[in-house]
Amino acid sequence: MNGMKPQKSFAHVPTDGANTAGGSSVFGGQAPSHKKWLTGIKENIWAYVFLAPALLLFGIFFVYPFVYSSYLSFMDWNLYNDAKEFVGLANYQALFGDPVFWKAALNTGLYVIGTVPVSMILALGLAILVEKAGKLKEFYRFLLFIPVVASIAVVGIIWSLLYSPAGGFINQMLALIGIQGPNWLNDPKFALVSLMIIGIWSAVGYNMVLYIAGLKGIDPQLYEAAELDGASGWQQFWKITVPQLSPVSFFVFIISIFNSFQVFSTIHIMTQGGPNNATNVVIYQMYQEAFQFFNIGKASALTFVIFCAVLLLTVVFIRSTQRNVHYE
C-alpha cells in the first residue's frame, strides 16, 4: 500500500520531470555503492596481500599451463624444434579415433571403480578396528600408514616380488591351497587387477587416518543415547557412525577418485601400460604421447579432455552427494 502512493503522484508529474527524478536517483544510488566498493578493497587490502603468493602460484602452475596446453592441442609439435603448425581439430580427431585412448579411458574407469569403494570401505573398517585396538592403537596406525609414505620405488620392488609368477609370495600361498597363481603383471586378464590391489593398498592408510579423525569427532554420548534407544551395534553403525562420517566420506571419496584417476607411477614402474595396453590409463597415455611419441599436440588434446572429464565429475559428485552429507 505504501508503495502505491508515490507511484500515483508520479503519474501527475510531467514526463521529463519524472525522467530527471529517476536519473538523479540512479546517480545518487551509484555514487555511494562505488565508494563502498573502494572501501571494500581498502578494508580487505591485507587479505589480497596475503592471497597474492597463492594467486601467483595458481597462475604460474595452473592457469598458464592450462591455457598453453589448450593452445598446443590445436598444434602439431614434436617438442624438439620450434616448428608448430596449426592443425585445427586434427589432434582431437586422432585421439578419438585411437582405440588405445578408448582402452585407456575404460581402464581408468575400471581402475577408479575398482579401487575407490574398496579402499574406502576397508579404510573405514580398519579405522574402527584400530580405534578399538586399545594399547596397540598407535602401532597399528603407524603400520597401516607406511604404504602412504613409502617411496614409489620401494613399493614397486616389494609388489614385483609379491607378484612374481614363480617364486612370488602370493603364488606360493596360492600353491599351498592347490591353486596355480597367474602371471599377475603380465597376464592381460590380471594385470589391471594387480595394479588395483596396489592402489587400494597404498590408499587405505591415508583414508584410514582421515576416518580415524572423523570417528574421534563423533560425540560418544550419541552412541549411549542410541544404545538406550535400543539400537544394536550394527544399527548404531548405520544410524550414527555412517551419517556422522558423511562429510569425511565425501572428502575421502573425492580425494580417492582424483587420486585413482591420476594413477601413474605404479603403472610406469611396473607395467608401462602393458601387456597390450591392458594397464594403460589416460594419464599414462598422455605421458606416452608426449614423451615417448613426442606427439605434443595429441597429448595436449588428451590433457584438455581429461580436464573436462574431471571438472564434469566434480560438479556431478558435488551436486548429487551434497544432499546426503550432514555438516554440523
Next chain:
Amino acid sequence: MADISLQHIYKTYDQSVTAVNDFDLNIHDKEFIVLVGPSGCGKSTTLRMIAGLEDITEGNLIIGDKLMNDVPSKKRNIAMVFQNYALYPHMNVYNNIAFGLKLRKMKKDEIEKKVKRAAHILGIESLLDRKPKELSGGQRQRVALGRAIVREADVFLMDEPLSNLDAKLRVQMRAEISKLHKQLQTTMIYVTHDQIEAMTMADRLVIMKDGVIQQVGTPKEVYNSPKNVFVGGFIGSPPMNFIRGQLAQDTFYFGDQAVVLPNTVRDRLADYQGKEVIMGIRPENMEIEDSSDETPGQAVEVYVEVCELMGAESYLHCHVAENRFIAKVYTQDEVAEGEQLQLRFDMKNVHFFDTQTEECLTLNHTAKEAGKPRKLATV
C-alpha cells in the same frame, strides 16, 4: 512401573578411584528421586550404572524384581536425558524423537501418533522438521525430553538436564518437568548439583559427597533435620550457619555471647557437657531484636560487616568474635557497616553437631513428620 533397588553398590575406576561408595537405596515406583551433591561426588556415575552405561563394580541393581547388573542398556527399558542432550545431529526433531520407536519396529502411523502427542505435551509441534542445530537450548532440551517420553520407559533418568539453560528458562523447565512427572507416572531419577532444583522437584533427595550418601529424605526432612554439617551447609540458600562454642549446663557459649537451649535440645546433649560443639542455625532463624521484647538470653550481640538488600529481605553478614554468619532478616532498613545490633536466635530450630564426626547430635528434635516419603500427588 518399577521399583528400583540399589543394594550396596560400588564403582571403582582403574582399581583406585572409588567414585561411588556403598550406595544403598530403594526407590519406589513413580517416585521422583533427586541425586544432589557437589561436582565429582558420583551422581552421574550412579545414574550411568542404573542406565547400564557403566559397569557396576560391586553390589546389586534390581529393577522391578529383576537383577540388572549384566543386562545391556538397550534391554533395560530406561530412557535418559543427557546433560548436553545428545540429540542426533543428522536427524530432524521428528526422527530424533521417533528413533527409538522405529528401532522397535513400531507401525508408522502409531509412531507418528506418539511423536505428535509428545511434541504436543512439550509444545514443539512446529519444530518437528528442524535439525537440532537450528534449535535454541531450551528447545533442544524439550526434544531430548520428547525422545525419552515416547519410549514409555519404566525409568526416566536425567543428568543435569537444565544446567545449560539460562536462569529464567531453568525455573520454567523445572516446573514443566515436575508436571511431566505427574502426567507420565514413571519413576524418575534426576541428577543435579543445584540444591534449589533438588528441593523444588524431589519427592526424596539423595545428598551425596565423595561417592557416599549423606542423607536420604524428603526436602522438608533434609532441610529441617540435616544429618550432618555437610547436608546443613549444602541445602538452603544462604546455607546454614555453623558456630563453634562450648556447652555448659543449658547454655551454649560462643565468643562473648551465650544462648539458652530449649529442653528438647539439652536432653540430647547430656554427653557433651563442658565440651566443644558446633551449633547450626539457618539464616532465616535469626531476626533483629525488637527492643521491647521478652525472653532475654536468646538475643545475641553481633557486628554487621555487610548488609545486602535482596528485595523483601536483607542478608546481614555478621560476626561474633571469630564466628561469621549470615542472617536473613525481613527488613529493608539500612544497616550500617560495623554497626552493632542484637539478633534473636530462634532456638527451637537450631541443631548441634559433633566437632569430630560432624554428625548431628539433635537429629529430628524439630521434625514433626519424619521417616516416611512424601505422598505422591496423583492426577
